[in-house]
Amino acid sequence: MQLHCRTYGNGHPLIILHGLFGSLNNWNSLSRKFGEHFKVYAVDQRNHGRSPHSDVFSYQVMAEDLKEFMRHQGITTAHVLGHSMGGKTAMRFATSYPERVVRLIVVDISPKAYDAKHDEMLKVMSSLHLDEFSTRKEVDAALSAEVQDTAVRHFLLTNLARNDSGLFVWKLNLKAIRKNYGEINKGLSLERVFTKPTLFVTGGKSTYIRKEDHHLIKKIFPHAKITTISGAGHWVHAEAPGEFSRVVLDFLQE
Secondary structure (H helix, E strand, O other), rough: OOOOOOOOOOOEEEEOOOOOOOOHHHHHHHHHHHOOOOOOEEEEOOOOOOOOOOOOOHHHHHHHHHHHHHHHOOOOOOEEEEEEEEHHHHHHHHHHHHHHHHEEEEEEEOOOOOOOOHHHHHHHHHOOOOHHOOHHHHHHHHHOOOOEEEOHHHHHOOOOOOOOOOOOEEOOOHHHHHHOOHHOOOOOOOOOOOOOOOOEEEEEEOOOOOHHHHHHHHOOOEEEEEEEEEEOHHHHHHOOOHEEEEEEHHHOOO
């Protein structure tokens, strides 16, 4: 599968992988910032953004997508940064192909299994007959019945587009995501360790990485540093971009 990407800057490659419901567009500002030091490849993962859709959706196939992406782009080795779902893809890739990763950055996710937090969100998104809406405001109002958080709704609405007929459509492959949602919540069964420099960044207000998860992280990534950015939640890179970019650049330039 040939993934869609956008590049920024020059230097050693840095590949950025977004989370569930996201796209490379969520990383535009930080990609430009990191592009001052590296050649950044911001990637749309399968079933997201402008990348192809597929009924197959798991961390194993997304890791293979990344391997194929690097081959297609002529990238031998790269730093890899992934947020949430993208962080699990990055972990899977790094443990499968450690020779391809120089430094690994995982943002607010651990290798463990997670509860299904987005079932209702997926249900309401799938239930909307988008061709009946004329404005984004109308779609926003329909989503608000189940998604009360305004910031989360606005994040979801970044996936709204118009087709050739001018009608609203989701850029996401919602059918495949709903079908394989259990796969995305599973823990990673990683048989190999990744011994190269690794950074885990978590938000102080997030519950995705807890103190009790540190042992599992260190077991698979023995040289991992775990840094908390106070005041930030799960979307730590969006909520505290200045502190996040400083932490990441300090790690990559050690």
